[in-house]
Amino acid sequence: xxxxxxxxxxxxxxxxxxxxxxxxxxxxxxxxxxxxxxxxxxxxxxxxxxxxxxxxxxxxxxxxxxxxxxxxxxxxxxxxxxxxxxxxxxxxxxxxxxxxxxxxxxxxxxxxxxxxxxxxxxxxxxxxxxxxxxxxxxxxxxxxxxxxxxxxxxxxxxxxxxxxxxxxxxxxxxxxxxxxxxxxxxxxxxxxxxxxxxxxxxxxxxxxxxxxxxxxxxxxxxxxxxxxxxxxxxxxxxxxxxxxxxxxxxxxx
Ligand SMILES: O=C(O)CCC(=O)C(=O)O
Ligand SMILES: [Fe+2]
Numbered sequence: 001x002x003x004x005x006x007x008x009x010x011x012x013x014x015x016x017x018x019x020x021x022x023x024x025x026x027x028x029x030x031x032x033x034x035x036x037x038x039x040x041x042x043x044x045x046x047x048x049x050x051x052x053x054x055x056x057x058x059x060x061x062x063x064x065x066x067x068x069x070x071x072x073x074x075x076x077x078x079x080x081x082x083x084x085x086x087x088x089x090x091x092x093x094x095x096x097x098x099x100x101x102x103x104x105x106x107x108x109x110x111x112x113x114x115x116x117x118x119x120x121x122x123x124x125x126x127x128x129x130x131x132x133x134x135x136x137x138x139x140x141x142x143x144x145x146x147x148x149x150x151x152x153x154x155x156x157x158x159x160x161x162x163x164x165x166x167x168x169x170x171x172x173x174x175x176x177x178x179x180x181x182x183x184x185x186x187x188x189x190x191x192x193x194x195x196x197x198x199x200x201x202x203x204x205x206x207x208x209x210x211x212x213x214x215x216x217x218x219x220x221x222x223x224x225x226x227x228x229x230x231x232x233x234x235x236x237x238x239x240x241x242x243x244x245x246x247x248x249x250x251x252x253x
Contacts, residue, residue: 015033019033020033025133026130028129032116032117080113080143080145087141091141091179110213111139118204121197137176139208141209142206143207144174144206146204151194152164152193152194154174175187186223211237217240
């Protein structure tokens with residue numbers, strides 16, 4: 001299939017059932033997905049969507065014969081990116097940094113959005129097949145819209161899975177690995193998974209909001225000390241996201 005995400009150099013397009021494996025201990029994720037990244041709304045041929053993003057350069061790919069699909073996706077994408085930009089100053093203040101600290105590091109939002117479909121998973125015999133296996137997200141934070149079907153769970157500090165119950169009119173925000181690396185784990189990534197045992201189909205739309213891909217994820221000054229030295233090797237945001245995506249999709253190639 002031409003839209004197959006495995007054929008895309010920058011991980012855009014369609015993922016079939018079991019076409020990705022988020023938790024290496026599992027056997028593939030029981031969801032279908034469609035991934036897209038930044039694209040100006042008013043460029044119908046996709047030409048201005050091409051951005052020089054180093055490791056993740058490249059444009060979106062769109063299915064033919066679905067009028068209104070691209071517009072609807074990009075309308076939501078840009079609204080969610082707008083919300084994400086409003087959240088960065090709050091994270092900066094929480095880290096005792098100037099409110100605009102992240103502004104020059106998020107000039108071309110490196111946000112990936114996914115449209116996800118989870119079929120009902122009732123009588124599964126293999127416990128290593130889940131809607132999406134336990135994982136942390138790769139970017140700074142994730143803004144997740146979910147429909148009213150319960151499936152998402154987060155791992156709490158005691159190691160227990162807790163339902164992230166859908167609340168109408170709300171979004172879930174999870175912290176991801178770019179922030180964990182940048183803050184030397186002062187902000188911890190949320191471990192989560194989704195298993196749809198509801199008996200009906202479930203849809204969700206995460207938007208993973210990362211920094212510009214050329215930004216170096218280097219422990220912030222206030223987050224390292226003699227007793228808490230830097231834990232992570234310095235890497236650019238783009239290289240980091242790409243390496244995680246490669247691991248996820250190579251498994252199912
Ligand atoms: O569908 C969900 O609720 C979670 C999706 C997710 O964790 C992901 O795509 O990284
Ligand atoms: Fe996730």
